[in-house]
Amino acid sequence: MSPEQETTDVRRIPFTCTLDCGTRCELVACVADGRLVRIDTPHARDDSVQFPRLIPCVRGRAHRRAHNAADRVLQPLRRSGPRGSGSFEPMSWDDALDELAERLVQARDKQGPLSILHATGAGSISGRGLNGADASRRFFSHWGPVTEIAGNMSVHCVTMAQQWMLGSHLPGSDRATLLDSRLILLWGMNPAENQMGPNTAHFIAEARDRGARVVLLDPRYTDSGVLADEWVPLRPGTDAALVAAMAHVMFAEGLADTEFLERCTTGHEAYRSYVLGEVDGVPKTPAWAAPITGVSAETITRLARAYATERPAALLAGWGPQRTRYGEQSARALMALACVSGNVGLRGGGLGGYGTRGGGGGIEMGALPMGTYAPGRRLPPGSWAPSILEGQLEPAPSLLYIVASNLVNRSPNSLANLAALERIPYVVVHEPWMTPTARHADLVLPINTDLERSDLVTSWGHDSHLFYSQQALASRGASRTDYWVFAQLAERLGIGEAYTQERTEQEWLDVLLAESPMALDDLEDTGILRRDPPPRVALEAFRHDPDAHRLSTRSGRIELQNPDAVAYGLPDVPAYVETEPGPVGYPLQLVTPHHKLRSNSCLDANPWLRRLEPHTAWIHPADAAERGIAEGDTVLVEAPGGRVRIPALVTPRIMPGVVSVAQGTWLALDAAGDDVGGCANTLTEHTLSPTGGPTTHTAWVQVRRLDHG
Ligand code: SF4
Known part of the structure; x- marks a missing residue:
């Protein structure tokens, strides 16, 4: 078909990519004679740095292959x-x-x-x-x-933490406010692959072009590394320890924002006592945190000083840190750190950054009404x-x-x-x-x-x-x-x-x-x-006048010390709780992140996406060498509850001691009961966090090279 014919014969029908990937995008189906010619994007849209278009990724553009996939169910x-x-x-x-x-x-x-x-x-x-x-x-x-x-598979622990500390779930600042940030900490967040709200990566890239520094804290050098100036590999489940050490630097060096803490929070004295070791005799210094987190004391000190002084600084927390055995503490600690540094309620700052926005100038859509039975x-x-x-x-x-x-x-x-x-x-x-x-x-x-x-x-x-x-x-x-x-x-x-x-x-x-x-x-x-309302700054009015804009906590303030946590066996402050060691014979920590070619476990049926990047187990060169594993070798990733057989990706993009198997490929058992599809949840367990959150980033595995031939 010639381009001239297309303009007359092809109908352009707007449709939406509704995958649960972290945003939603506009697509256009180009249809001729009832046949899908191609997937396109809208020809013209208002577009600006502040209000950018929604640009679909390869998953959305590959809808045709998902639609026509051999695995489609076509009849009951x-x-x-x-x-x-x-x-x-x-x-x-x-x-x-x-x-x-x-x-x-x-x-x-x-x-x-x-x-x-x-x-x-x-x-x-x-x-x-x-x-x-x-x-x-x-x-x-x-x-x-x-x-x-x-229930909430995604953000259970952060929801609990926000309930305790803020009294309700509050969305974070609009991503457009990142344009005013001087420093952005991407803490377990991977917007280059998981979006985390419309155009998050765009705003980070633009902020960096305007002079902001971006630091990626993650066990993996994810694709979001391209947005960052520095990668700080951080051991899974140790976020609260790193936070405590950063807070120690801030308290010890007079960098904590005591004016904000006293005016807008309660319980900061108890958290300070924990951090300085006044309660248990263990000061949570950078030297204390280094062997726990895998981050050097020098880096911790440098990060703490930067986060406290390069204001406004945004701490964008992903959801991985709170899908851990003590995920409540990770989520609480990250919010506490934003408070200690005084970056809450500032344009370009931000408290945790878990949500994006809701309410206030947005678009209301009704929902299907429900009947009488709950x-x-x-x-x-x-x-x-x-x-x-x-x-x-x-x-x-x-x-x-x-x-x-x-x-x-x-x-x-x-x-x-x-x-x-x-x-x-x-x-x-x-x-x-x-x-x-x-x-x-x-x-x-x-x-x-x-x-x-x-x-x-x-x-x-x-x-x-x-x-x-x-x-x-x-x-x-x-x-x-x-x-x-x-x-x-x-x-x-x-x-x-x-x-x-x-x-x-x-x-x-x-x-x-x-x-x-x-x-x-x-x-x-x-x-x-x-709608393009002015970018909203979370807790701005509260910071300005906490009495007039009380939160729905008991005190009306952000509560760093909370008795509700104690009822679940957790410390009353956002202290680090050490994860129990893995069972004997399973020395490596497993993380199961989302993947840029899938959305949860959708899309494994799409042959185009499967071909784009092979499904692999990421392993650090030192761990691979110890096991005689070379790049591309098929390995057996073993957990107490199941075994996965996939190729190894030997890469310095993951820290030593940690293995990554991205979630979303489909379970396929061979005759021996091994999963050759590589489903990450073959390796995870039903263990819950103290308040009942999923812990899919707390799992332990061994990796072995399979003999060839
Ligand atoms: S999967 Fe890709 S195209 Fe679909 S909504 Fe997400 S970013 Fe957009």
């Missing part, structure tokens, strides 16, 4: 062989829905609604709207009080499997209904998750692709991709964009929307009218916009509504 499938064998027989939608309706009624009538487990995630769609979790929650809210596998019971997403395997649930599960979640892959300890699934008599999965979870289901229902449905979604962690993602292609095979499936099922179960309120999906989209100043038609051409 009923299992016809042993679980996990991949043997399924196709069936009609009518038969599938009749069977499912009958199974649901049987389970509810015989064992009660609590025996039905309902699991959701941010899989095939993330960001509210008609599909995914909201569609299934609405269904069960009209049908019965089932058990929901729900879930009768909730199981944490990080530890649902043990409660099944240990027989803790009464009534025992009779049916598991999974929507938008590759549950086996995305929860810690995938082999135990599989074993738990085996205990459940009937498992149904909504999926666009044949994931490992779907392979172990009894009924797999084919679901549309972003290209095949219309929906409204909001920005990720931000409220300045609203996307109208429009259906560009007819459904492949018999795939349908989650909403359609639940509407059909509701009809069979006598709650059809309650579920649909006799609205079409398109009519529901108008309802979701009822509170917005925009109508759906206004969004049709561009696919996006964008």
Whole structure:
């Protein structure tokens, strides 16, 4: 087709990448004769340094391959062989829905609604709207009080820490305020790969061009290293120790912002006593922290002085440090450090930086309304499997209904998750692709991709964009929307009218916009509504006048000492708590970070993305040499609960003593029970932090070279 023909024959249809990657992006489907010619980006958009466009990454641009992937589920499938064998027989939608309706009624009538487990995630769609979790929650809210596998896999510990210290979850400053930073600490944050809010990497790069220094603190030299002036390798789980030593330098050298501490915080005297060793006789000096953290005393001292004096300085904390055994302490400590340095409430500064924004000049979008039934019971997403395997649930599960979640892959300890699934008599999965979870289901229902449905979604962690993602292609095979499936099922179960309120999906989209100043038609051409309010500085008003802008803590101030933590067996201040050593024979610490070519465990079905970068275990040259491992060797990464077989990447981009297996590839067991797919959660455990947070960055492994031939 010539370019001239394209201009006349190709329709450009805006749609949205709804992956849970850390942002959301505008895409355009170029369609001719019902066929997807290519994925493009919008031709024209307002664009400025302060309010930049949303530029899609390779994952979004590869939507066509995900849509056409060989692993797409195109018909309802009923299992016809042993679980996990991949043997399924196709069936009609009518038969599938009749069977499912009958199974649901049987389970509810015989064992009660609590025996039905309902699991959701941010899989095939993330960001509210008609599909995914909201569609299934609405269904069960009209049908019965089932058990929901729900909770916060992402930011549990920081949510707890913020509740204790700030009284509620408060978003951080807008990323545009980084343009005013003189120093940016990327503490376990990797925006070059994980976005962490729209255009975070753009603002950091721009700030650096304007003279800011950027320091990356991470066990790995991630791709965000290109944004940084310096990499400080930091041992996983030791963040609170590094913070204590930096605070020691600030207190000892008179660099702490005592005016801010006294005016805006409580408990700073107790934290100071801990840091100076007045309580336990152990001053938390840089020399004390160096062997714990792997960071030299000189570097700790230098960092502390810089963070206290090069103001405004932003401390952008990623989510890895708080997905650890004592993640609450990491999260509390990082917020405490921002307070000791006095960088809170300053434009260009920032307290932790966990959220981006919410409220205040943003865009409101409604949500699908819920019915009368709340879930009768909730199981944490990080530890649902043990409660099944240990027989803790009464009534025992009779049916598991999974929507938008590759549950086996995305929860810690995938082999135990599989074993738990085996205990459940009937498992149904909504999926666009044949994931490992779907392979172990009894009924797999084919679901549309972003290209095949219309929906409204909001920005990720931000409220300045609203996307109208429009259906560009007819459904492949018999795939349908989650909403359609639940509407059909509701009809069979006598709650059809309650579920649909006799609205079409398109009519529901108008309802979701009822509170917005925009109508759906206004969004049709561009696919996006964008607001560009002035960049917001978190806690600015509080810093200015803490009495007039009290926080919802007991004191109204930021509380560095908190008795609520003690109830969970934690120190009352953000002290370092040493992680228990790994079991004998597993000397290396494992981290399981997100990867730039996947979004959680989505996209392993996309052949383009798989080819771009092989899945590997990162290991430091010294650890590799000790084990006779050379670059590219296939290695066995062994944890107490499972084994993964993948190539080694021998690289100084990871600190000694630490191994990295990025999450998101799919579990694939060979005859020996080894995972040749390289699923990171084959190696993680169900251990929780003291308040119940997932600990997927606290795991221990051994790595061995496999003999060739
Ligand atoms: S994966 Fe994320 S960054 Fe990439 S196109 Fe999709 S929303 Fe944008």
